[in-house]
Amino acid sequence: MCVPGCQEAVARQLSRRSLFKSAAATAAAFSALPVAGAFATTTSFSKVVDLTHVLDPSFPTFFGKPQLEIRKLFSFEKDGFNLNEWVVNEHTGTHLDTPFHFSKDGPSAEQLPIDTLVVPLAVIDVSAKATANPDYQLTAEDIAAYEAANGKLPPGAAVALYSGWDKLVATDKFRNADAAGTLHFPGFHPDVAAVLIEKGASGVVVDTLSLDYGASKDFAFHYKWLGSGHWGVEAASNLGTLPAKGATLVVGGPKIKGASGGPSRVLALV
Amino acid sequence: MCVPGCQEAVARQLSRRSLFKSAAATAAAFSALPVAGAFATTTSFSKVVDLTHVLDPSFPTFFGKPQLEIRKLFSFEKDGFNLNEWVVNEHTGTHLDTPFHFSKDGPSAEQLPIDTLVVPLAVIDVSAKATANPDYQLTAEDIAAYEAANGKLPPGAAVALYSGWDKLVATDKFRNADAAGTLHFPGFHPDVAAVLIEKGASGVVVDTLSLDYGASKDFAFHYKWLGSGHWGVEAASNLGTLPAKGATLVVGGPKIKGASGGPSRVLALV
Numbered sequence: 001m002c003v004p005g006c007q008e009a010v011a012r013q014l015s016r017r018s019l020f021k022s023a024a025a026t027a028a029a030f031s032a033l034p035v036a037g038a039f040a041t042t043t044s045f046s047k048v049v050d051l052t053h054v055l056d057p058s059f060p061t062f063f064g065k066p067q068l069e070i071r072k073l074f075s076f077e078k079d080g081f082n083l084n085e086w087v088v089n090e091h092t093g094t095h096l097d098t099p100f101h102f103s104k105d106g107p108s109a110e111q112l113p114i115d116t117l118v119v120p121l122a123v124i125d126v127s128a129k130a131t132a133n134p135d136y137q138l139t140a141e142d143i144a145a146y147e148a149a150n151g152k153l154p155p156g157a158a159v160a161l162y163s164g165w166d167k168l169v170a171t172d173k174f175r176n177a178d179a180a181g182t183l184h185f186p187g188f189h190p191d192v193a194a195v196l197i198e199k200g201a202s203g204v205v206v207d208t209l210s211l212d213y214g215a216s217k218d219f220a221f222h223y224k225w226l227g228s229g230h231w232g233v234e235a236a237s238n239l240g241t242l243p244a245k246g247a248t249l250v251v252g253g254p255k256i257k258g259a260s261g262g263p264s265r266v267l268a269l270v
Numbered sequence: 271m272c273v274p275g276c277q278e279a280v281a282r283q284l285s286r287r288s289l290f291k292s293a294a295a296t297a298a299a300f301s302a303l304p305v306a307g308a309f310a311t312t313t314s315f316s317k318v319v320d321l322t323h324v325l326d327p328s329f330p331t332f333f334g335k336p337q338l339e340i341r342k343l344f345s346f347e348k349d350g351f352n353l354n355e356w357v358v359n360e361h362t363g364t365h366l367d368t369p370f371h372f373s374k375d376g377p378s379a380e381q382l383p384i385d386t387l388v389v390p391l392a393v394i395d396v397s398a399k400a401t402a403n404p405d406y407q408l409t410a411e412d413i414a415a416y417e418a419a420n421g422k423l424p425p426g427a428a429v430a431l432y433s434g435w436d437k438l439v440a441t442d443k444f445r446n447a448d449a450a451g452t453l454h455f456p457g458f459h460p461d462v463a464a465v466l467i468e469k470g471a472s473g474v475v476v477d478t479l480s481l482d483y484g485a486s487k488d489f490a491f492h493y494k495w496l497g498s499g500h501w502g503v504e505a506a507s508n509l510g511t512l513p514a515k516g517a518t519l520v521v522g523g524p525k526i527k528g529a530s531g532g533p534s535r536v537l538a539l540v
Contacts, residue, residue, distance in 0.1 A: 044314040050384035056527035070528065073359070076374045081489075082530040083371065089343070089355045094525070101353065104346045114320035114537055222351075252522020252535035255364070257326035258340065260352040265522035265535065267384055 043248055045269035051205075051236045051249075052266050053169060055093035060174045062183075062209045067092040093263045094235045096253035097211065101260040102219070102226040109259035112231060119202050120154040121249035121268060122146065123162050123242050130163035130186040134176055137189035137213050143196070150245045153199050158249045160205035161188060162239040169237070176214065183214030193224035205233040205249070205266075233266055242268055313518055315539035321475075321506045321519075322536050323439060325363035330444045332453070332479045337362040363533045364505045366523035367481065371530040372489070372496040379529035382501060389472050390424040391519040391538060392416060393432050393512050400433035400456040404446055407459035407483050413466070420515045423469050428519045430475035431458060432509040439507070446484065453484030463494035475503040475519070475536075503536055512538055 053059065057068045067089035074083040091097070099106025124146045129136045138161050147153065163186045168174040176184040185208040196204065204211060204225060211232045212221045226232060233251055252265035323329065331337045337359035344353040361367070369376025394416045399406045408431050417423065433456045438444040446454040455478040466474065474481060474495065481502045482491045496502065503521055522535035 042314050042316045044312050046312045048385045048388045050525075052384075052525045054380045054525055054527055067355075068526075070526070076372075081372050081492075082378075083360055084528070084530060085337075085357060085359045086526065086529075086532075087355060087357050090353055102346075102351050108352075110324045114322075114535075115318045117535075118318045118537070118539075219351075250520060250522070250537075252520070252537075254533060255320075255322045255324055255535060256338075256340070256356065256533070257324055258354070260354060262356075263524060263526070265384075265387075265525060267388070267520075267522075269388075 043269070045248060047270045049238055049241060049247075049268040049270055050265075051238050051268055052094040052264070053166070053235060053237045055263055059093050060169065060209065061089075061092060062175075064175060064177070088263065090260050090262045091234070094233070094237065094266050096251060096261045096264045097222070097226055097232040097234060098253075098259065098261050099226050099229045099231065100258075102222045106226065106229055108257070109253055109262055110255045110257050112253065116156070116202050116231075117251040117253060119249055120157045120245075121160060121205075121242065121247045122150070122153055122157050123160045123239055123244050123247070125162045125240075125244070126186060127162055127164040127240065130165070134184040134186065135213055135215050136163075136186040138186070138192060139189050140192055140195045143192065143199075146244070153201060155200050156202045157200075158203040158205055158233075158251075159196060159201050160236070160239050160242075160249075161186065161207070162242075163207055164240060166207040166235075166237040166239065169235075175209065183209070185209065185214040187211055187213030187216065188221045188225070189213075190220035190224055193221055193228070196225070197228055197230070201230070203231040203233065203249075203251070205236050205239065207236050207239050209235055233264065236266055242270065246270070313539070315518060317540045319508055319511060319517075319538040319540055321508050321538055322364040322534070323436070323505060323507045325533055329363050330439065330479065331359075331362060332445075334445060334447070358533065360529055360531045360533075361504070364503070364507065364536055366521060366531045366534045367492070367496055367502040367504060368523075368529065368531050369496050369499045369501065370528075372492045376496065376499055378527070379523055379532055380525045380527050382523065386426070386472050386501075387521040387523060389519055390427045390515075391430060391475075391512065391517045392420070392423055392427050393430045393509055393514050393517070395432045395510075395514070396456060397432055397434040397510065400435070404454040404456065405483055405485050406433075406456040408456070408462060409459050410462055410465045413462065413469075416514070423471060425470050426472045427470075428473040428475055428503075428521075429466060429471050430506070430509050430512075430519075431456065431477070432512075433477055434510060436477040436505075436507040436509065439505075445479065453479070455479065455484040457481055457483035457486065458491045458495070459483075460490035460494055463491055463498070466495070467498055467500070471500070473501040473503065473519075473521070475506050475509065477506050477509050479505055503534065506536055512540065516540070
């Protein structure tokens with residue numbers, strides 16, 4: 001059974017199926033790449049930063065319909081303890097996208113080794129560009145500018161796109177839908193996938209609802225990046241409080257068999 | 271709607287209500303204590319250890335009935351991407367118990383600050399005692415022996431009870447129910463709650479299905495420990511691979527509003 005509103009979202013999604021299938025054929029050109037743990041040496045930190053939004057049934061979703069229902073099964077007053085069950089879509093709140101989300105047989109959540117989810121974090125600030133142009137797509141030039149200022153991306157890094165969109169989460173500007181229903185928020189340009197693969201990155205992080213920019217019609221970055229064995233985190237918070245380099249990302253993703261992703265506790269060790 | 275088998279579990283649980291309510295009255299003597307972040311200084315690590323079991327619908331549960339249903343909403347072959355939704359009980363798999371689970375108004379999952387979930391980890395090995403006696407309860411003497419060998423528990427520590435039960439997860443011996451349905455696995459003795467509170471611990475970890483030992487009839491440790499503002503992790507794995515002291519625990523718990531707990535990614539930085 002769907003959560004409230006899910007049927008409409010599914011119906012809407014169904015109309016995109018031919019689109020997805022065509023893009024999937026393109027992604028097939030990418031072979032699955034193993035991701036590898038990045039820590040051969042000692043890592044230090046003195047502060048923990050929570051990159052996770054509070055999730056409740058009203059949290060905005062890509063399809064615009066609720067993706068979480070919380071059912072109270074027991075209450076302290078009546079039963080002596082509190083306990084709920086959830087009906088939750090894997091792609092809700094601050095969450096993990098696994099390779100399996102956009103591939104036929106890429107690793108699902110339980111198959112990503114833990115040391116590929118605890119990795120050096122590079123934060124690329126495109127907030128000024130995204131404020132000026134909500135359809136901004138992070139480019140290879142942004143990666144080059146980051147490396148010119150901060151040095152090469154470390155092996156196995158996660159690359160975060162900081163747009164400042166997390167501050168909009170309680171407003172309609174988070175989805176930023178126009179009259180036709182097209183969303184307008186920043187994301188990774190599809191051409192960046194090959195650049196990050198060449199540089200050995202493990203994952204990417206966005207503070208928006210999608211790795212691709214909101215107006216994408218083909219989810220091309222998803223197919224290229226996830227389809228080549230890498231992971232992503234969507235709807236992260238607080239990226240703007242982090243240093244451009246030197247933090248360590250911890251993706252506390254679900255270890256549920258066959259999961260294409262799932263709500264996660266995401267944090268940075270600084 | 272319950273997951274398959276849930277109705278029976280609920281019916282069984284209902285018969286425990288008077289028991290829970292009586293124990294709750296006892297717990298009311300404990301006032302809510304704030305938990306506090308433990309890192310004023312730099313912490314280092316060179317290895318990440320996953321303490322999380324793979325979770326699927328067959329994962330054993332305290333009540334003996336499935337607590338996870340996975341519903342495939344989209345598949346790559348048909349739709350161009352994979353996506354599921356879950357119906358999941360908050361206390362399933364390797365998971366967090368919040369203070370709210372056994373209190374009227376203690377902090378729920380989204381109210382636990384992240385720096386109270388990333389803390390020094392003390393591992394107390396009672397595996398020999400638990401093998402000899404599945405009803406073994408970790409005592410104040412075990413804490414004293416740990417401190418004699420390893421020094422005082424650090425401020426804000428999590429204290430893990432390592433019994434070796436994680437190796438039994440695929441067998442009936444994990445629940446170890448007798449003919450009357452009583453479970454037999456080790457846990458924390460209720461008197462240890464006051465000891466850990468006095469020592470300033472933040473959380474506890476077990477590799478079994480309950481913080482209390484399986485045969486507990488009153489969940490007294492739950493009420494005393496969670497009811498006083500502390501958290502627990504149940505059904506952890508791999509505790510036996512960790513050093514007795516020096517590791518840092520990361521509880522990647524859900525940040526879901528009002529959650530009494532939830533499946534979590536739990537790991538150790540060593």
